[in-house]
Amino acid sequence: MKQMTCAAMGGPATCTEMISGNTAEEMMANGMKHATEAHPEMAADMQKMSPEDMAKWTADLQGKFNALPEAAA
Numbered sequence: 840m841k842q843m844t845c846a847a848m849g850g851p852a853t854c855t856e857m858i859s860g861n862t863a864e865e866m867m868a869n870g871m872k873h874a875t876e877a878h879p880e881m882a883a884d885m886q887k888m889s890p891e892d893m894a895k896w897t898a899d900l901q902g903k904f905n906a907l908p909e910a911a912a
């Protein structure tokens with residue numbers, strides 16, 4: 840399992856909520872769930888992203904995810 844703060848995933852810089860996941864996809868799903876609950880405006884903005892922007896964001900997150908150390912669960 841890996842963990843990243845909401846801010847590191849592109850959330851508000853002040854949000855230190857830890858998002859975890861076994862894969863980048865899982866982390867993204869958990870991040871979206873948190874964003875929907877805690878940052879509805881941001882979640883709404885993300886749904887308006889173009890497929891190109893979303894692909895870029897996904898690739899970026901995948902890279903960040905790969906660079907993370909495994910968290911001690």
Ligand SMILES: [Zn+2]
Nearest residue numbers: 845850854856
């Ligand atoms: Zn957050």
